[in-house]
Amino acid sequence: MTDDNSTPSSPRLEVRDLTVAFGGLTAVAGVSFDVEPGEIVALIGPNGAGKTTVFNAVCALVRRRGSVSIDGEPAPTRPSGLVGHGVSRTLQGLGLFSGLTVRENLLVPLASRADREALVDRELSRLGVAHVAHAPVGALPYPERKRVALARALVVQPRLLLLDEPAGGLGSEDIAALGAVIRESAQAGCAVLLVEHHVDFVMSIADRIVVLDFGQVIARGTPDQVRDDPRVEEAYLGVKAA
Amino acid sequence: MNRLIPSMARTTRIVVAGAILTTIAIGGTFLLDPYRNYQLATIAAIFCATAGLTLLVGLSGQLSLGHAALMAVGGYGYALANTVLTEAGIDGALRFVIGMMAGVVTAGGLGLLLGLAAARLQGPYLAGLTLAVVIALPAVTAVFSGVLGGDEGLQTAYDGVPTLLRTAIAVEQWQAWVSILVAGVVVTALAILARGRLGLHMRAVRDDEVAAGLNGVRAGRVKVAAFTWSAVAAGAGGAVLCFVTQSVSPGAYTLAFSLLLVVAVVVGGLGSIGGAAIGSALIVLLPWLIETAAGTLELPAGLEQRLAGNVAILVFGALLIMVAIAWPARLAGARRRTRTAPKPTGTIADATTTPRDPAVPDTGSAAPTRHGSPVPRGARPDDLVAPINAPDHKSVPADQIER
Numbered sequence: 001m002t003d004d005n006s007t008p009s010s011p012r013l014e015v016r017d018l019t020v021a022f023g024g025l026t027a028v029a030g031v032s033f034d035v036e037p038g039e040i041v042a043l044i045g046p047n048g049a050g051k052t053t054v055f056n057a058v059c060a061l062v063r064r065r066g067s068v069s070i071d072g073e074p075a076p077t078r079p080s081g082l083v084g085h086g087v088s089r090t091l092q093g094l095g096l097f098s099g100l101t102v103r104e105n106l107l108v109p110l111a112s113r114a115d116r117e118a119l120v121d122r123e124l125s126r127l128g129v130a131h132v133a134h135a136p137v138g139a140l141p142y143p144e145r146k147r148v149a150l151a152r153a154l155v156v157q158p159r160l161l162l163l164d165e166p167a168g169g170l171g172s173e174d175i176a177a178l179g180a181v182i183r184e185s186a187q188a189g190c191a192v193l194l195v196e197h198h199v200d201f202v203m204s205i206a207d208r209i210v211v212l213d214f215g216q217v218i219a220r221g222t223p224d225q226v227r228d229d230p231r232v233e234e235a236y237l238g239v240k241a242a
Numbered sequence: 243m244n245r246l247i248p249s250m251a252r253t254t255r256i257v258v259a260g261a262i263l264t265t266i267a268i269g270g271t272f273l274l275d276p277y278r279n280y281q282l283a284t285i286a287a288i289f290c291a292t293a294g295l296t297l298l299v300g301l302s303g304q305l306s307l308g309h310a311a312l313m314a315v316g317g318y319g320y321a322l323a324n325t326v327l328t329e330a331g332i333d334g335a336l337r338f339v340i341g342m343m344a345g346v347v348t349a350g351g352l353g354l355l356l357g358l359a360a361a362r363l364q365g366p367y368l369a370g371l372t373l374a375v376v377i378a379l380p381a382v383t384a385v386f387s388g389v390l391g392g393d394e395g396l397q398t399a400y401d402g403v404p405t406l407l408r409t410a411i412a413v414e415q416w417q418a419w420v421s422i423l424v425a426g427v428v429v430t431a432l433a434i435l436a437r438g439r440l441g442l443h444m445r446a447v448r449d450d451e452v453a454a455g456l457n458g459v460r461a462g463r464v465k466v467a468a469f470t471w472s473a474v475a476a477g478a479g480g481a482v483l484c485f486v487t488q489s490v491s492p493g494a495y496t497l498a499f500s501l502l503l504v505v506a507v508v509v510g511g512l513g514s515i516g517g518a519a520i521g522s523a524l525i526v527l528l529p530w531l532i533e534t535a536a537g538t539l540e541l542p543a544g545l546e547q548r549l550a551g552n553v554a555i556l557v558f559g560a561l562l563i564m565v566a567i568a569w570p571a572r573l574a575g576a577r578r579r580t581r582t583a584p585k586p587t588g589t590i591a592d593a594t595t596t597p598r599d600p601a602v603p604d605t606g607s608a609a610p611t612r613h614g615s616p617v618p619r620g621a622r623p624d625d626l627v628a629p630i631n632a633p634d635h636k637s638v639p640a641d642q643i644e645r
Binding site: 059061078079080082083084089091095096097098099100104107108109111112152 | 439442443445446448449450452453454455456457458459460461
């Protein structure tokens, strides 16, 4: 699915004026951004800024207003339609099927694809979890479970990959390996959107950064531009920048 | 073709195993007297229902307390079709097959309706709904007593041993053969389902409905399918039990029996077909064993009667408590997974299996507390720990989860 079949003028992911409200609380207000094929874009912001809510809205897990398009086509309105549109997502809490083996976890999104066994084998080897393929995923240590979650997201060969805190809970070497896998996917044409609190990781991997605060975009640009933006510092520290 | 070959090989293995076990069970009837064969026929009929129930509860995570009602519906479907066909002058194998189909389709239809509700209900609400179905059964048969026979129920025509076998086997053995054959077909079909894509998706929905949806699984459809197939199995069990007893009545499918079906699959092991077989045998044999034991004690008639009625339920309750204490997580299912759990490999650098100490800031924390990165606004110690097993998507409003 990593073949680029988008129309020349359409970004892989196009979010326009995205708004999400829970009762009287507007969690995301008028957020717009694009992710191009092969690009890595990071969504950052303080706790409660609305990053995961943006993810949930893109994945149709919450009711949304505004438009979300994938390769110029409206995004599915059901989460189960995402895989068919080449969209894959990891969850902050991993969302692995603890009663299934590692291999079975990877088979779930592949449905009836003829090449599913080969795809699973390839991804298990690539992520270094082939040796636990037949183990119950609930019995694995946390770093390995994170790899399985990433392998499950990648096994469908997504055109758009949404990663929710992929580096959380990982050590430095695992984070470096994670970065290599994400870059490899982007180089193959996959658009990557990630939410991440690990600032060093974000600065090292992202092509562009979108900063949210109180559900609104307060800054955007390259890592260097965002790092020097006084509004970002204000949002994080809660004080006016000098 | 690459997709079909392993799938077909797996299906073939299941069918061959089912055929062998069915043949062994049929062969075993030659070792039993007529009453034991009658008991075996009853066990096989109940096995259909418990196998369907263990598929529903163990694999898809939906609890039904009303499977006795689904068995009853299968029995009534069989009996009604049997009556109509008898009046039309049809008998023998054709009457039996059409009767079975009527029972299965009727129970499957009710299962489909329950499944549609189940896709929108969780936990105690679903249990309550299915409980209401089994409680309502006597009232339904009373209201439609002209068709369903009220408390008396319905009688079916006698299906004796086929002419070719009449000199070789007794009618109880023949009934056991038929019942075992039906159970073999039903359970083999359920095993194929459980090992196939639907079974995989059921287990995915059971473990994490939101994650299943994000991975292309339509949870609502899977739940409805699980309930329907489970009801079909229960309906087949009820229909063949009607064939064996030549009657169906609400008194045979009480709330206590329905709860016993649940206890049987729990004691046998949730999600385990073998466990469902053991549970079915317990349902039939335990009361008989207790009755037999009480008979040898020369107790007063009243006490013996009370013991016969209640001790079996007491023993079932005790077994349930023992299993719950021994395997609290997934009951008997947990034992299988624990056996196959791997040792940590140690290949992951800096791997930790426990939540990180928020006081240690240099482990790639979920919060940017290192390398001069700013601290999140209003961060609390809890926010600095990456939740190991606390998926953020659980906060998705329940009414917005895809069905």
